[in-house]
Amino acid sequence: MTAPAGRVRLHDLRTRPDGTEWIVGRMATGQVVALPEAGKRALDLLGQGLATAEVAERLRAETGEDLDVPDFVGALVDLGFVAEVDGSRVSGPRQPKPPFARIRPGQVRWLLSPVLPVLIGLLVAAAVLSRPPVPMSYCTLLWSGHGSAVIALGACFGWTLLLLHECAHLLTARATGVAGRIRLGTRLQFLVVQTDISGIELAPRRHRLTAYLAGIATNLACASLFALAAHGTDGTARRVLAALTLLSVLPLPFQLMVFMRTDLYFVLQDVLRCRDLYGDGLAHAGYAARRMLGRARDSADPSLGLPAHERRAVRVYSVVLVVGSALCLAFLATVTLPADVALLVRAVTRLGPGHPAAQRLDSAAVVVALGGIHLLWLRTWWRNRRTG
Incomplete structure (x- = not known):
């Protein structure tokens, strides 16, 4: 212009x-x-x-x-x-209406209180010290003999917890004045719900870190509450609460996969004082690959233009990015896809008239659930690829 x-x-x-x-x-x-x-x-x-x-x-x-x-x-x-x-x-680009637009920063300012992390820490400590009846085993997730019931609970609670996790990011960022937006996305083979809190970089560091860690804190709080509640029940109720506890904890190891820009990635980026750790790491990894193939003669290492502390962090992260992504895709090829295919094939073979009606209904639920997740991943990946 x-x-x-x-x-x-x-x-x-x-x-x-x-x-x-x-x-x-x-x-x-x-x-x-x-x-x-x-x-x-x-x-x-x-x-x-x-x-x-x-x-x-x-x-x-x-x-x-x-x-x-x-x-x-x-x-x-x-x-x-x-x-x-x-x-x-001057007319600017039209901004889409953010979710929960009626919630103002002043209404959720308490989420930034330094007292809140202390309370969540005490809740987690109480749950751990009480030795809850939650065996850390896959058997805990198989609380029912009906596969459809297990999948239904896992799917319903899993998506509910995802929304709570992302709403924690959204509302904590809203407390700083950032509108925030929630949408579906993909991280390698994973379908994720992600919250865009661009603008949080302008907030003080404690507020930024609080917004980044709000989702993890939500998972820990839910797991602690279910674990404590399991003490006062028995039978099916205890098995369900134990399963919910484990389902609340299971997403947390995923956060360690910082090569996929998880919550801990943003914490790491902030602590290391890097502007775009993922983008710069990807650029450096691309340069290193071209150099290994002898195709980098006319190009310079893009990390050379970064400050010294940032350059070191980017080069180390680029290794984590390449190795982590390769291992993740290898796990997909050797474990996840074969397991999903086997489960789908078994379910499809039990849809025929020679099987009891309850078993056919159970198999239909498995086909719909697994097939729907994979189709949703493909649609989300394609949409995000087209919109850039």
Whole structure:
């Protein structure tokens, strides 16, 4: 677009220092950018109502450098940071309505309280110390002799827990002012529900880490409550509560797969002070692969442009990314797919008229559940691939 040359009115922007740069963005849209000191100073002067020519003159006097302020303002317009140019309103991209739009930051501010993690820690400690009747075995999940009942409980509770997990991220981010959005996604062979909380980078570190870890805390809280409740029951109720406890804990090892941008990946990225650990790691891994194949003669290692601490982290992460992805896909090929195919084949063979009606109904439920999950994965993967 043609760069504006007059006065501008900026949207409500938040900033925080990050090393030698500044993180600047809009919580409402989740759009975030890193600016050097000169860019931050230009942004401040524009926010004071100075015209672009006045800003350029002030910066020249302060730094001795010429900054193309009109082009800078044009970039701000493209980012959606500018509300008006010379009194004329600037239309930005239409933002979809976020989920739970009626929930305001002030209503969920308590989720950021430092007391909450302490309470969850005490709840988990109480559950562990009480030695709950929850054997850590696959047999705990097989609480019923009817496979359809086992799958139904696993599917219903699994998706409910996923939504609670993602809502914890969403509402904790909402407490900081980030709208957040929930959608389906894929991570290698896994179908996942993921929450986009872009803009959380503008929040203080404790709030960022709280938002990243809110889902894990929700799983631990649910597991602890079910484990404690199992003490006061017996029979089928105890078996169901034990299964629910284990189902609450089972997703947590998945979070260790940081090569798939899990919750702990974002914690790791924040702690290591990296901007895009996954993207930079993928780029470095691609360069390393081309170099091994002798095809990197005319290209430079993309990690060389990163700060020293970030470069080291990216290079180590690229190894984790390649090895982890390879092992995950190998497990899919040798374990998951053969097991799913065997289960589906067995279910299909029992759909015929020679089997009892209850067994045919059970087999039909297995076919619908497993087949539906795989079809949903394919549809989600294709949609996300087309939308980029």
